[in-house]
Amino acid sequence: MENKLNIALVQSPLIWEQPALNRENFSSKIANVKSEVDLIVLPEMFTTGFTMTPENIDAQEGDITIKWMQDWAKEKNAAIVGSIVYSENDLHFNRLFFVMPNGEVKQYDKRHTFTLAGEHEKYQSGSNHLIVEYKGFKINLMICYDLRFPVWSRNTTDYDVLVYVANWPKPRVEAWDTLLKARAIENMSYCIGVNRIGRDEKGLEYVGHSAIYDSLGQQLIFSEKEEVISVNIDKDHLLEVRKKLKFLQDRDKFQLLGVKD
Structure with a gap:
């Protein structure tokens, strides 16, 4: 449309450092997704959980998962x-993949590695934004801890949708809720957050709160349980709001040093 x-x-809950079992779990969920879906969003590190021992994951698993994503993208035409944990040249990345229905792959390495957990010691930080043009929408892709840094997501390119995939634990979930809404309002865009649920190997609990907010901060959908939730977003509505409320025209101009766009 x-x-x-x-x-x-x-x-969904995630099985600790078990890529094959996680792919099997997500396969069963994706298989039941409605045929008219355009975009399927999975959590951060969806094949392993938020592991700080990437050396435990076979380096071949990254490419296996990309092929798995391509197969499902083709199957669902979405x-x-x-x-996922992605390893190359003896380096490890918390790397997001955006896979098109035709198999084309775009990637983004997490800019803000989570120092509280030591992620910066295990994974290479990225320096590039990824904004994908898909079905008439410009989509800005981010990962978890990036949510706390509004400058990195500032809408200087007139994107339409901001996406965060995450493993965001229960003790700080109020910050997750608040910042997703704030990113939507300040950037006058749709903002999507997908989190996991369950407990990980370290005993941390995750309660989901996956959600979508519109450009005025209205929550369109929300969940706290294991499920697939879906909603339609409307670009015409977004453009009408931006035409009426021209806040983006008043945004500050700036340049991020050391960033490649």
Whole structure:
């Protein structure tokens, strides 16, 4: 449908450092997604959980998962996005992949590695934004801790949708809720957050709160349980709001040093 995007958010527990079992789990969930979906969003590190021992994951698993994403994207005729542990040249990345229905792959390395957990010691930080043009929408892709840094997501390129995939634990979930809404309002865009649920190997609890907010901060959908939730977003509505409330025209101009765009 023109100027509309049907989005499915897959909220699930993750099996610790077991890529094959996680792919099997998400396969069963994706298989039941409605055929008219355009974009399927999975959590951060959806094949392993938020592991700080990437050396435990076979380096071949990254490419196996990309092929798995391509197969499902083709099967569902929908784009699929999520981040995984990806290793190359003896380096490790928390890398997001956006896979088109035709198999084309775009990637983004997490800019803000989570120092509280030591992620910066295990994974290479990225320096590039990834904004994908898909079905008439410009989509800006981010990962978890990026949510806390508004300058990195500032809408200087007139994108339409901001996506965060995450493993965001229960003790700080109020910040997750608040910042997703804030990113939508300040950037006058749709903002999507997909989190996991359950407990990880370290005993951390995750309660989901996957959600979509519109450009005025209205919550369109929300979940706290294991399920796939979906909603249509409307670009015409977004453009009408921006035409009426021209806040983006008053934004500050700035340049991020050391960033490649």
